[in-house]
Amino acid sequence: MTETGAQSVGAAEPGDRVSGDVSLDTRTIQQINEAGISLKGVTKRYGDKAVVDDIDLVIEPGEFMTLLGPSGSGKTTTLNMIAGFADVTEGLLHIHGKPVAKLPAHKRDIGMVFQNYALFPHMTVEENVAYPLQRRKMPKAEQRKRIAESLQMVRLAEYGGRYPAELSGGQQQRAALARALVYNPRVLLMDEPLGALDKKLREWLQMEIKRIHQEVGSTFVYVTHDQEEALSLSDRIAVFNNGKIEQVGTGVELYEHPDTLFVGRFLGESSVLRAPSSTATVRDGNTTLAVGDHHVTVPGERRGVESLAVLVRPENLSLELPGYVPASSTENALPVTVKTATYLGVGWRYDVVLFDGTSGIVRTPNDATRFGPGDQAIVTWDVRHGVLLEDLGEGDESTT
Amino acid sequence: MVGLGDRGLTMSSATRAIATDPALATPPASAGRARRSRVKWGPLLLLLPAIAVVTMFFLVPLVDVFIRSVTDPEPGLQNYEWLLTNPVNLEVLARTFLTSLIVTVVCLLVAYPYAYLMTIVGERARGWLTLFVMLPLWTSILVRTLAWMVLLADTGPINDFLEAIGVGRQPLIRTTFGVALGMAQVLLPFMVLPIYSALAKIDRRLLAASSSLGANGLTSFFKVYLPLSRPGIFAGSITVFILGLGFYIIPSLLGSPKEAMVSSLIYQQVSVFLLWGQGAALGIALLVVTIIILVVFNRFVRGASLAPGVEPE
Ligand SMILES: Nc1ncnc2c1ncn2[C@@H]1O[C@H](COP(=O)(O)OP(=O)(O)O)[C@@H](O)[C@H]1O
Numbered sequence: 001m002t003e004t005g006a007q008s009v010g011a012a013e014p015g016d017r018v019s020g021d022v023s024l025d026t027r028t029i030q031q032i033n034e035a036g037i038s039l040k041g042v043t044k045r046y047g048d049k050a051v052v053d054d055i056d057l058v059i060e061p062g063e064f065m066t067l068l069g070p071s072g073s074g075k076t077t078t079l080n081m082i083a084g085f086a087d088v089t090e091g092l093l094h095i096h097g098k099p100v101a102k103l104p105a106h107k108r109d110i111g112m113v114f115q116n117y118a119l120f121p122h123m124t125v126e127e128n129v130a131y132p133l134q135r136r137k138m139p140k141a142e143q144r145k146r147i148a149e150s151l152q153m154v155r156l157a158e159y160g161g162r163y164p165a166e167l168s169g170g171q172q173q174r175a176a177l178a179r180a181l182v183y184n185p186r187v188l189l190m191d192e193p194l195g196a197l198d199k200k201l202r203e204w205l206q207m208e209i210k211r212i213h214q215e216v217g218s219t220f221v222y223v224t225h226d227q228e229e230a231l232s233l234s235d236r237i238a239v240f241n242n243g244k245i246e247q248v249g250t251g252v253e254l255y256e257h258p259d260t261l262f263v264g265r266f267l268g269e270s271s272v273l274r275a276p277s278s279t280a281t282v283r284d285g286n287t288t289l290a291v292g293d294h295h296v297t298v299p300g301e302r303r304g305v306e307s308l309a310v311l312v313r314p315e316n317l318s319l320e321l322p323g324y325v326p327a328s329s330t331e332n333a334l335p336v337t338v339k340t341a342t343y344l345g346v347g348w349r350y351d352v353v354l355f356d357g358t359s360g361i362v363r364t365p366n367d368a369t370r371f372g373p374g375d376q377a378i379v380t381w382d383v384r385h386g387v388l389l390e391d392l393g394e395g396d397e398s399t400t
Numbered sequence: 401m402v403g404l405g406d407r408g409l410t411m412s413s414a415t416r417a418i419a420t421d422p423a424l425a426t427p428p429a430s431a432g433r434a435r436r437s438r439v440k441w442g443p444l445l446l447l448l449p450a451i452a453v454v455t456m457f458f459l460v461p462l463v464d465v466f467i468r469s470v471t472d473p474e475p476g477l478q479n480y481e482w483l484l485t486n487p488v489n490l491e492v493l494a495r496t497f498l499t500s501l502i503v504t505v506v507c508l509l510v511a512y513p514y515a516y517l518m519t520i521v522g523e524r525a526r527g528w529l530t531l532f533v534m535l536p537l538w539t540s541i542l543v544r545t546l547a548w549m550v551l552l553a554d555t556g557p558i559n560d561f562l563e564a565i566g567v568g569r570q571p572l573i574r575t576t577f578g579v580a581l582g583m584a585q586v587l588l589p590f591m592v593l594p595i596y597s598a599l600a601k602i603d604r605r606l607l608a609a610s611s612s613l614g615a616n617g618l619t620s621f622f623k624v625y626l627p628l629s630r631p632g633i634f635a636g637s638i639t640v641f642i643l644g645l646g647f648y649i650i651p652s653l654l655g656s657p658k659e660a661m662v663s664s665l666i667y668q669q670v671s672v673f674l675l676w677g678q679g680a681a682l683g684i685a686l687l688v689v690t691i692i693i694l695v696v697f698n699r700f701v702r703g704a705s706l707a708p709g710v711e712p713e
């Protein structure tokens with residue numbers, strides 16, 4: 001009785017009807033059982049508004065997954081559903097193959113680090129770290145050993161006797177990390193844990209978090225709106241927009257091969273050219289678009305789309321003197337006016353404007369030809385470096 | 401009767417002022433230490449009117465009362481001797497503290513859930529809840545107490561009801577229970593408001609954190625929420641307890657002589673027997689015991705309150 005009961009809770013089985021009458025095929029079930037965390041069709045509605053809208057996400061055991069997106073895109077809500085602080089309106093949520101949607105937070109064996117640290121102010125650092133161990137009724141000696149180890153790990157060994165109010169922000173954050181990790185949860189959730197810290201401290205703590213992830217080997221789910229942080233920390237990133245996941249992939253995949261204009265623009269800097277698809281011609285697997293009197297060629301094609309966009313990274317653009325003629329058809333060239341030139345140390349950054357008002361960003365090495373504000377120039381790039389995307393109009397505007 | 405009652409009121413409110421003052425001075429005391437170095441003298445002039453009022457209407461009468469206690473009818477400690485040797489005095493003093501303690505506990509049990517409710521409801525509902533708790537304060541103490549007399553009377557509606565459901569009539573009025581009930585109603589806001597302000601300051605994410613760390617709701621309450629609400633509990637309890645010590649009207653009207661509290665005794669000595677010295681000695685004794693309780697309590701609170709640096713402002 002107990003045996004079978006435990007089994008049916010422990011794993012998803014074919015024909016499981018958990019919520020929303022979803023029947024699962026064998027492959028999906030295998031995926032769920034092997035995943036660290038699995039979300040299938042997960043939706044969270046407040047009233048009529050779906051703030052998390054039918055998302056699918058499979059996080060591998062031991063993976064460092066970052067949920068990245070602008071403020072209000074549903075990252076925290078998603079994390080809170082995994083943690084058990086928010087109910088799942090619809091869909092399947094499994095942690096290590098176990099359905100957890102109906103399980104209260106304290107039974108999920110997850111660790112959580114909050115943006116404001118949420119350390120208990122009336123307990124010392126040591127007492128804070130001991131708290132989850134006491135809840136698990138761990139023997140005292142074992143507790144002491146674990147507390148010492150985890151404070152060592154976050155480099156707070158000397159601070160065990162202090163109260164949170166006597167620690168700096170960075171120290172509090174590390175104490176919170178120690179408390180969330182001391183009981184070796186298989187999943188650690190972090191919601192903008194470095195958001196309140198200054199840049200230097202943040203970068204150092206990013207390295208610390210990365211090191212700790214490698215040390216403990218748990219599944220980390222990290223929420224941030226900072227794309228640089230996401231890139232430097234994560235194995236993979238899930239980009240959120242408007243309650244949906246736009247793309248999941250490694251930093252390289254997202255940066256070099258974004259699926260959507262939103263993703264391309266959200267990660268790193270970019271220049272975007274837009275053109276109606278009626279001007280597009282496809283040849284040899286390349287699409288050529290008309291931009292005024294000029295033509296721009298991009299690899300790939302997109303059909304059934306009203307408007308197209310070409311996205312290029314600043315480091316893939318070059319500036320040449322007026323009159324420059326492309327050496328071959330594998331190079332695009334457009335005349336621009338330089339607006340500003342900024343010295344970055346490693347090179348120069350130019351903000352340029354196309355004749356139709358489109359602005360672009362060019363980054364050049366120090367040995368390239370220099371330009372000043374107001375200069376005419378030709379911006380060029382290798383055809384391979386353009387990314388062809390669907391232009392959805394205003395909806396994809398984002399901060400860069 | 402009314403005339404005498406008036407004098408009694410004056411006495412009891414004086415005792416109240418004595419008692420309340422240190423309680424109100426308690427919370428800022430710790431914060432004040434850090435700030436003292438930055439004191440500018442100019443703004444202190446703003447305190448002059450307050451100092452004048454306190455001196456004239458509080459310190460001077462207090463000194464006068466003390467002097468009377470050792471000079472009236474003749475110099476010596478005979479008033480205090482009387483106080484300590486007459487068993488009725490000690491009994492009344494003990495009963496005063498016991499009644500006040502009961503009232504404090506009753507208020508605490510009612511106020512804590514009430515204040516918690518105030519923290520979880522919306523702005524509007526909170527307004528109403530505040531209004532309800534303040535309402536008794538805005539009603540005349542006499543009217544309110546007379547209402548209690550009617551309600552608790554042996555032939556009152558509560559006893560009618562008890563009789564109707566077969567429990568039978570119970571002694572309600574002229575019992576410590578009746579006195580405590582009437583006092584608790586008046587004193588409830590002094591418990592609800594400090595607790596509410598402490599609870600409102602508790603970051604609810606601490607409860608989420610506690611839950612993520614493996615604590616169920618009950619454990620989270622006892623390990624996190626309750627300890628963090630302690631400053632409010634202490635502040636409310638001290639205020640209610642000390643205000644309760646000085647009550648006069650309610651014990652007189654809702655209690656029998658067997659429920660008399662020290663204020664009635666003082667009134668009796670002064671107004672009925674015209675023994676000012678003995679009345680004064682009782683007043684001073686009440687004050688001294690109250691201060692001792694405050695000091696002990698205060699040390700206890702300071703020792704066991706929040707972590708250093710996070711003391712409530
Ligand atoms: N308890 C709630 N009730 C109603 N709306 C909410 C609630 N929590 C979050 N929202 C809404 O859900 C959306 C997503 O919020 P959130 O998940 O916090 O975004 P993010 O963490 O990406 O900034 C926001 O528009 C927010 O206003």
Ligand SMILES: [Mg+2]
Pocket residue numbers: 072075076077
């Ligand atoms: Mg958020």
